[in-house]
Each structure stands twice: as C-alpha cells, then as structure tokens.
Amino acid sequence: MVKLEGSKQVKQSVKHEVPDGYMPIRLRQGEEVRSAWFSPTQKVDDFLSKFFAEELASGKKIRLIYMGMMLLPSRSLGEYGVEENGVIHSVITDAPPSPSPQAALQANLKDLNPQNSLLVLTGIFLYGLWTLFYYFPQFFSWKSTVVLALFTVMHISALASRFTS
Numbered sequence: 001m002v003k004l005e006g007s008k009q010v011k012q013s014v015k016h017e018v019p020d021g022y023m024p025i026r027l028r029q030g031e032e033v034r035s036a037w038f039s040p041t042q043k044v045d046d047f048l049s050k051f052f053a054e055e056l057a058s059g060k061k062i063r064l065i066y067m068g069m070m071l072l073p074s075r076s077l078g079e080y081g082v083e084e085n086g087v088i089h090s091v092i093t094d095a096p097p098s099p100s101p102q103a104a105l106q107a108n109l110k111d112l113n114p115q116n117s118l119l120v121l122t123g124i125f126l127y128g129l130w131t132l133f134y135y136f137p138q139f140f141s142w143k144s145t146v147v148l149a150l151f152t153v154m155h156i157s158a159l160a161s162r163f164t165s
Contacts, residue, residue, distance in 0.1 A: 040078030
C-alpha cells in the first residue's frame with residue numbers, strides 16, 4: 001500500500017506480486033493509493049469483489065472511475081482501455097437506505113406519464129368524432145368514415161399493446 005503525505009511517498013513493506021497474465025494498476029481513494037492487478041477480460045464486477053470485498057460485505061456502494069468514465073459492472077476493464085500502471089479512482093459511499101413500505105407502495109402505483117395521457121386524449125377525441133358521426137352523418141363522407149375507422153383501430157391496438165406489455 002502507498003500513502004501520499006505531502007510530496008513524499010511512504011511505502012509499506014507489504015508488496016503485492018502481480019500474477020502472470022495480469023497487468024498492474026493503482027487504486028486511488030482520496031489520498032490513499034494501493035496496488036492491484038487486472039486482466040483485460042475481467043469484468044468490473046469481478047474486480048470489485050476481489051479488491052473491495054470488505055466494503056461490499058459491509059454493504060457499501062463502490063464506484064470506479066477511469067479517465068473520467070464511470071466503470072459499469074457488466075463491462076470488462078479492457079473495454080475501457082485501462083492501461084498498465086494506470087490509476088483507477090474509487091468512490092465508496094454508504095448504500096442508499098431501503099425504501100419504506102409506504103414509498104414502495106407508491107412506486108408500485110402506475111404513474112401518469114405522457115404515453116397514458118396521450119392515449120386518454122386520443123380516446124376522448126375519437127369518442128367526440130364518433131358522437132358527431134352518429135348525430136350528424138351528413139358531415140362525413142365515405143373517405144372520412146374510413147379514416148375515422150382506421151384511427152379507431154390504431155387507437156385500440158395501442159391500448160391493447162399498452163396493457164399487455
């Protein structure tokens with residue numbers, strides 16, 4: 001482990017050997033720098049479980065940053081172009097608290113999103129046109145009736161796909 005104090009570096013006597021087929025890197029958290037190693041095909045998640053086992057066991061959230069990019073757990077370190085002796089910054093925070101039962105209940109309720117609003121408005125508009133068609137059929141030619149029927153079929157199709165998915 002290497003600690004930075006001012007401009008001096010103090011090295012501890014513990015030296016990590018890099019296994020064959022792996023590349024050495026430095027992990028930096030705040031002012032603390034420690035040695036690590038990785039394989040370019042190694043997933044970020046596997047890397048985290050190897051070098052941050054204590055933090056993960058205590059329920060902390062770990063984010064790794066390399067050259068301004070946050071490393072996603074599902075991608076490999078090689079995909080980010082991590083170089084030999086490169087520095088990966090780690091940010092360790094407490095995991096977010098579990099949501100209260102009332103908050104979880106509200107999250108399960110369906111939100112009023114733009115797609116639902118648009119379906120409701122389109123339905124009201126089509127209902128109004130069909131009402132006009134029923135009371136005043138003389139205002140509708142055969143072409144406008146066909147177009148109204150097609151729009152109604154498309155609206156019903158959108159409703160069906162919205163509720164089945």
